[in-house]
Amino acid sequence: MNEKQPNRRKFLKESVATAAGIIITSAIPTEAVRASANTGLTPLSAPNILTKSTDTPRIKFSAIGLNHGHIYGQVEAVIRGGGQLVSFYAKEPDLAAAFSKRYPDAKVARSEKEILEDKSIQLVVSASIPDERAPLGIEVMKNGKDFMVDKPGITSLEQLDQVRKVQKQTGRIYSIMYSERLENRATVKAGELVKAGAIGKVIQTIGLGPHRINLKSRPEWFFDRKRFGGIICDIGSHQCDQFLFFTGSTKAEIVSSQVGNVHYPQYPLFEDFGDVVIRGDKGTGYIRVDWFTPDGLNTWGDGRLTILGTEGYIELRKNIDIAGRPGGNHLFLVDNKNTQYIDCSQEELPYGKQLVDDVLNRTQTAMSQEHCFLATEVALKAQKQAQQLKINT
Structure with a gap:
């Protein structure tokens, strides 16, 4: 004890x-x-x-x-x-x-x-x-x-x-x-750009959510998928939220999903890797989540999001631009005219104010209730349907 x-x-x-x-x-x-x-x-x-x-x-x-x-x-x-x-x-x-x-x-x-x-x-x-x-x-x-x-x-x-x-x-x-969108300044900026039509109609999102495991510091429940829901339910819910938000999808189905515990046999109820192919009514997406961020990286995870549109694409380096610019909140925009880099470190984070507004006004400006539940439903279905991945390491 x-x-x-x-x-x-x-x-x-x-x-x-x-x-x-x-x-x-x-x-x-x-x-x-x-x-x-x-x-x-x-x-x-x-x-x-x-x-x-x-x-x-x-x-x-x-x-x-x-x-x-x-x-x-x-x-x-x-x-x-x-x-x-x-x-x-x-x-x-x-x-x-x-x-x-x-x-x-x-x-x-x-x-x-x-x-x-x-x-x-x-x-x-x-x-x-x-x-x-x-x-x-x-x-x-x-x-x-x-x-x-x-x-x-x-x-x-x-x-x-x-x-x-x-x-x-x-x-x-x-x-x-879903803090990787709501409380990340680069992702907030990307939402504004997509809404303004900067890359045309969004076709696909690719969301990568690597994390550092910090093995010795974790409590017992962290290693039991019944407690944390599984890796797609947990980390992958961020990427499901972003997929729905950026494609504008209100319906989605799981094309394929897989999960595995490929490196931590001492924790048989744990999952350290998962990925998903998802298809919505307004776009498609790929998601990968894992617990394999190496100790040599100067942040907990090299979170990335690529948003592909008909007129260009946006790539986010949320936490670090490896071997590049310092800090986080990096956004790269490529369209038919040029390639731009946007430092998003000073962007406003509206979620907190919007949520308080919603509490007071009984509105849904921070996030619609339907979207909130759908993002979770997609993650839960992907988790439930996932095939077990076996890799010999």
Whole structure:
């Protein structure tokens, strides 16, 4: 038991670094990010980089479940949007202590029930263990609150049916934070360019989502696909979201999918590789996700997205331009006139504000509920239909 506690703390620290890389890297000086990668310090440990809201709060919100460091990026997004974090709850004392240190003004709730029954709270955010997220979201919605959850927000088709039913009954928001699109500045910019017709009609997306495994820091649930849903359900949900968004597809079918555990036999319930060929009513896509980012890379993963259009294409290097320009948020645009490079590090991140607007106005500007659920449904079906890949390494 004592051994698990330090591992959880280490996991939280390294998860926070991952979340920082996805959520706020571009808001931090490049030198600070590079230094953190070399020293082992996380960007979030640097002073004065957390969002400070000076305006009157627009909504009050709480956090339940702190099992992944993405919770910090989720909280920061809502604060940027005008939310006030008033309370939080975690079953794990060490996770609660770290979170309280980061947000000392937030009250430590005695139970989930205390937050659910607090009528002043309008939104709950969560990064609990993945298979616990949907049941929590159902309870949140039944208690008259909106819910924003880390991906994977749902880990089975059965959970998805239950969430859809309760969401329809209550009219509450169930938002899954697909941060590789919603909280990545280059991807936000790409969305603006595609909408403006910069590359014509989108034909295909190719989404690559490699991750560093940080093996020794991971908790037990990380290696059990029943808990995290499988690699396509988990990491691949990002790429499914981007495929639907950039092609404009409202229907999709899985042409083929495969998953495997090719390198970690000591964890028989784990998956370290997966890929998908997907066909929508307005485009096609290929997805590859894995846990094979080598330690020599100066970031957690060389995330890439290529968007092919009838009049050109866009390629994103989200986290790093290997052996090229420093930092992340790189966008390359090629059309019939020229080739451009666009530094997206100063682009606005609208998701947090849009979500708070939606909470207040009962709108769907941050993400339509239909899209949110469809992206998850596609990932879950690809996971369920996947053939088992066997590679001798």
